[in-house]
Amino acid sequence: MQEWAQIFLKSISLFIVVWAATRLIGKRNLSQINPFNFISLIIIAVAASLMSLNLIPFLYGFIVLVIWVAFPIALDYLSIKSKTMHQLINGKEAVLIKHGKVMEENLLSVRMTGEDLLAQLRSKNAFNMADVEFAVMETNGSISSYLKSDKKPVTSHDLGRKVAPQAEPQTIVLDGNLLEEPLASLGLNPQWLNIELDKIGVALENVFLAQVDSSGDLYLDLFDDAVQLPQSKVKELLYATLEKSQADFSTFALQTVDEEAKAMYSKNSQKLQDLLNKLQPYLLH
Structure with missing residues (x-):
């Protein structure tokens, strides 16, 4: 086999080995990795490069790789099991x-x-x-x-106000491609998205990114940045609808002369008012 072919095949093999070694050492990003593991990764990369170019014997290089992969894993395991070893290996804050x-x-x-x-x-x-x-x-x-306590941002807890729990938004369109799995996890389907897009006069082909939050609000970013989109007001519209219904019941109670109907309208008006008081922190904040 020609030398270039040997280097080609060896480089592919070592690429897979180094990839597996870095996965074994850990998934931390570069800013979070400790200095020893960082050095280990450099040595692994250098050894793999020398081996792929036939600058060192394959057996010697393989021994180097095994040592510099096994030792960081062993030290990480010891640091997990022992606080003393953790401080010795990683240092103290x-x-x-x-x-x-x-x-x-x-x-x-x-x-x-x-x-x-x-x-x-x-x-x-x-x-x-x-x-x-x-x-x-x-x-x-x-x-x-x-x-300091007087410099921290004020939270709803500090104000004694209830707010709705928020789950992470689901991305349903990315780079112009419809993602059906996140859409289905929300209990929605592509037909729902098409209806929402029709309401604001936007074609799916013009959507670069779309997200739906836990409240059902749809956020859109279009390929054409010149198009101005209306802001989604799902929660506000729901609150306004309930508020109008409560006002209608109050009006009916004042206008009717039938005592039984008046009592029924007043009772339902009070129920809706109680419901609005409970929902206000969740729909308007």
Whole structure:
């Protein structure tokens, strides 16, 4: 077999081996991987490259691959089973800001300058140092920050208001292609989508992306950005319909002279009002 063919076949084989090795070592992205695993991946890549080019004997290269794949997996397993081993392998978190004060000694120990700290905080939307109560450098090098209580965004819980639970939106059209599985998971079908698109005068062929949230609201992004789309108001329309029905019952109760009918209209009006009070946090917020 010619040398180029050997290199071609060996490179394909090593590609599969390296791919499997990286999957075994872990699925973390590059920003979360620890330094040792990062070095292991580099050595695996270098060894595979040398082997594919016949620069080192295949057996020697295979031994290198086995060692640099097996050891990171073994160390990860030990770090899961033992907190001491976890700290020995991955290191410990470093507190950089405590009670609003910068811990200069810890900052020096992780080789960070004040400018580095400010840049990391800005990436967490903390532009003012005075707003930060606590910050720590994680073992993967990322910074986690906690704002002071009076600087944190106000939530519905803080206001004592109920809000509807929200599930993740389902993408039903992507890159112009209809995705029937997510649509079916919502209990919908392509006919429903076509009806909704007809209401706003849009063809499916012009839809680049479409999502449906847990409330049934349809979000569209079109290939033609010049087209202005109306905002979906499913929840607001439902609330308005119930509100109109409640107002109609109240009106009927005032207009009728039949006492039995008046009592029935008043009772149903009160039931709808109670229902509106319960649904308001879910439909209007």
